[in-house]
Amino acid sequence: MAAWLSRSVMQRNGSWLLSTRPTSVAQIWFRGASGALSALQDKPRTVKDLPHVSSWELIYRLVFQGFYKRMHELQLYEKQLYGSIYRDGLKAVAVNTPKLLEELMRNEEKFPRRGDMSLWTEYRDMRGFGYGPFTVEGEKWYNMRTVLNKRMLHPKESVQYGGVINEVVTDFTNRIYYLRQSSLTGDLVTDIANELYRFSLEGIASILFETRIGCLEKEIPTGTQEFINAIVQMFSNSMAVVVTPKWSRGLLPYWGRYIAGWEGIFTFAKKLIDKKMEEIQQRIDNNQDVEGEYLTYLLSRTQMSIKDVYGSIAELLLAGVDTTSNTVTWALYLLSKYPQIQDRLYEEISAQIAADQIPSAEEVTRLPYLRATVKEVLRLYPVVPMNARVLTEKDVVIGGYHFSKKTTFTLCHYAISHDEDTFPDPFTFKPERWLRDNHDRPNPFGSIPFGFGVRGCVGRRIAELEMFMVLFRLIRLFEIKPDPTTGDLKSLNRTVLIPDRPLNLHFVDRGFRNAA
Numbered sequence: 001m002a003a004w005l006s007r008s009v010m011q012r013n014g015s016w017l018l019s020t021r022p023t024s025v026a027q028i029w030f031r032g033a034s035g036a037l038s039a040l041q042d043k044p045r046t047v048k049d050l051p052h053v054s055s056w057e058l059i060y061r062l063v064f065q066g067f068y069k070r071m072h073e074l075q076l077y078e079k080q081l082y083g084s085i086y087r088d089g090l091k092a093v094a095v096n097t098p099k100l101l102e103e104l105m106r107n108e109e110k111f112p113r114r115g116d117m118s119l120w121t122e123y124r125d126m127r128g129f130g131y132g133p134f135t136v137e138g139e140k141w142y143n144m145r146t147v148l149n150k151r152m153l154h155p156k157e158s159v160q161y162g163g164v165i166n167e168v169v170t171d172f173t174n175r176i177y178y179l180r181q182s183s184l185t186g187d188l189v190t191d192i193a194n195e196l197y198r199f200s201l202e203g204i205a206s207i208l209f210e211t212r213i214g215c216l217e218k219e220i221p222t223g224t225q226e227f228i229n230a231i232v233q234m235f236s237n238s239m240a241v242v243v244t245p246k247w248s249r250g251l252l253p254y255w256g257r258y259i260a261g262w263e264g265i266f267t268f269a270k271k272l273i274d275k276k277m278e279e280i281q282q283r284i285d286n287n288q289d290v291e292g293e294y295l296t297y298l299l300s301r302t303q304m305s306i307k308d309v310y311g312s313i314a315e316l317l318l319a320g321v322d323t324t325s326n327t328v329t330w331a332l333y334l335l336s337k338y339p340q341i342q343d344r345l346y347e348e349i350s351a352q353i354a355a356d357q358i359p360s361a362e363e364v365t366r367l368p369y370l371r372a373t374v375k376e377v378l379r380l381y382p383v384v385p386m387n388a389r390v391l392t393e394k395d396v397v398i399g400g401y402h403f404s405k406k407t408t409f410t411l412c413h414y415a416i417s418h419d420e421d422t423f424p425d426p427f428t429f430k431p432e433r434w435l436r437d438n439h440d441r442p443n444p445f446g447s448i449p450f451g452f453g454v455r456g457c458v459g460r461r462i463a464e465l466e467m468f469m470v471l472f473r474l475i476r477l478f479e480i481k482p483d484p485t486t487g488d489l490k491s492l493n494r495t496v497l498i499p500d501r502p503l504n505l506h507f508v509d510r511g512f513r514n515a516a
C-alpha cells in the first residue's frame with residue numbers, strides 16, 4: 001500500500017510530469033529567484049516577487065494534464081515547481097507548508113472570511129431564506145456561531161448525542177449483516193461509501209431534526225430519497241454553474257437543475273422544521289415541558305429567526321454528510337490494507353470495553369489508538385483538501401512577503417499534510433505518529449483537517465463521535481478485508497476527497513453479534 005501510494009504520486013507528480021510541463025525550468029528558476037534577488041537588495045518583498053502561475057498555465061494543467069479532478073495533487077505538483085508560497089493562477093496566494101499555515105492562522109481576524117460564497121447565497125436571496133454558518137459573514141456570523149457552538153462544539157455538550165448515534169450505529173451494523181448475507185460469498189458488502197452516506201445522513205439528521213428519516217431501512221422512504229437526489233443534483237451542477245456565464249442560464253440546463261436541487265433540499269428541511277415548530281407550540285399550549293437537544297433548542301431557547309433556522313439546518317446537513325462518510329470510507333479502506341494496524345485497533349477496543357457492552361460517547365473518545373487512527377486517516381485523505389482565508393482588516397507579512405489587506409490565501413491542506421519534513425514517509429499510514437508517547441509528535445499545523453480557530457468546523461465533535469462510534473462497532477464485530485475486485489483506490493477531488501471507484505469490502509464475522 002505504502003509503495004503504491006508513493007509510486008502513484010511519483011508517477012503523477014514526479015519526474016515524468018515535471019518533464020512534460022509547459023513551463024521551462026529556466027522560467028521557474030527565474031521567477032523563484034526574483035524573490036531572493038530582491039531580498040538581497042534589501043527591498044521589502046511583495047506579492048509581485050512571488051513565483052506565479054498564469055491563468056493559461058492553470059487551464060492547461062486542469063484540462064490537458066488532467067488535474068481538474070485531482071486539484072489536491074496539483075498542490076504537490078506546484079509545490080515542486082514553485083516552492084512553499086506562490087500565486088496560484090486564481091488571483092490568490094497559495095501556502096503549502098505547516099510553518100506558513102501557522103504564520104497565516106496566527107493573523108486570524110475576529111470574523112474570519114473564506115471568500116466569495118455567492119454560489120450558495122444566490123438561491124437563499126431568491127427565496128428569502130436566511131444564511132447559515134457557511135455563508136453568513138461578519139458580526140452576524142459571530143452571533144450565529146455563538147448560538148450553534150453551544151450545543152455542538154463543546155465536548156461536554158456533544159457527548160449527549162451518544163445515545164442517538166449509537167441507535168443509528170446499531171441499525172447500520174444490522175444493515176451490514178443483511179447486505180453481506182445477501183452476497184455470493186456471504187460476507188461481501190459492495191460500494192461501502194454509498195452505505196456510509198446513508199449512515200452519515202441518518203446520523204446527522206437524527207441529531208438535527210431529533211427524528212429518524214429512514215435512510216437505513218431496506219427501502220428508503222420516498223421523501224428522504226428525493227432529498228438525497230436533490231443534494232446530488234445541487235452538487236453535481238455546481239461546477240457547471242460556476243464556469244458558465246450568467247447570460248447562458250436560460251439557455252443551458254445547469255442553472256435550472258442547480259436551483260431545483262436547492263429547492264428539494266430546503267423543501268425537505270423546512271417540512272421537518274415546521275413539524276417540530278408545531279409540536280413545540282402544542283406542548284407550550286398544553287403547559288408541557290419543551291424537551292429536545294438541537295432543533296428544539298434553536299427554535300425555543302434562542303433568538304434565531306425561523307428563516308435563519310432554515311438556512312442553518314440546511315447548511316449543517318450538507319456539511320455533515322459527505323465529510324464523515326468519506327472519512328470512514330477511507331478509514332475502512334486503509335484498515336483493510338494494513339491488517340497489523342487493524343489488529344492493534346481491535347486489541348485496544350477489546351481490552352477497554354467488554355464484548356457485551358455498547359460503548360458510551362465518553363468511552364469511545366478516550367481510546368488513544370482509535371483517535372490516532374482517525375487523525376492519520378484525515379492526514380492522508382484530508383476530506384476538505386483545500387480551504388481559503390481573506391484577511392480584510394490589515395496588511396500582513398507571511399513568509400517574509402508583504403501582503404496588502406483583502407489578499408486571498410489558498411490553504412493547500414493536502415500538500416501540507418504530506419509535507420516530508422513534518423511527516424517522514426508521508427504516504428504511509430502510521431497512526432503511531434499521533435500517539436502521546438511518541439516524542440516526535442508532528443507540528444499540529446501539519447494536519448488541521450477541521451480547520452482552525454473560531455471559524456473552524458462547528459460539527460467537529462459530532463463528526464468525531466460518529467466516526468469513533470461506527471469504527472469501534474465495526475472493528476469489534478468484523479475483520480475487514482480487501483476485495484480483489486476493488487484494487488488500489490485513488491482519490492478524486494469533488495469538493496471533498498472521494499475514492500475514484502466503488503469500494504467493496506469483506507466483513508468477516510468475529511462472532512460477537514449477539515453480545516453487542
Ligand code: HEM
Pocket residue numbers: 114133134135145204315316317319320321323324327383384387449450451452453454455456457458459460462463
Ligand atoms: C470528517 C468530518 C468533517 C471534516 C473533516 C470537516 C471539515 C471542515 C473544515 C475544514 C471546515 C472549514 C473550517 C475553516 O475554515 O477553518 C468546516 C466547516 C464547517 N463544518 Fe465541517 N467537517 C466535518 C464534519 C462536519 C459535520 C458533521 C458538520 C455538521 C454537523 C459540519 C459542519 C460544518 C459547518 C457548518 C462549517 C462552517 C463553519 C463556519 O463557517 O463557521 N462539519 N468543516
